[in-house]
Amino acid sequence: MAETESAVETFLDRADAVFEDYENGYVDPDAALSTLESHVDTLREDLES
Numbered sequence: 001m002a003e004t005e006s007a008v009e010t011f012l013d014r015a016d017a018v019f020e021d022y023e024n025g026y027v028d029p030d031a032a033l034s035t036l037e038s039h040v041d042t043l044r045e046d047l048e049s
Helices: 001-024 029-048
Strands: none
Touching: 001 029
16 A cells, blocks of 8 residues: 555645646646546556556
8 A cells, every 4th residue: 555655645745736836837738637637547557567
């Protein structure tokens, strides 16, 4: 269970960073969505292994 919690925590930290970058105008919506999709894929891989 600790691995799952770690994977989710890492995902949430990365997602928060994307939202913050978007809100500050550092990335456009398409780039933010693409980055979030990548983080979701990574989370899935971590949970499946």
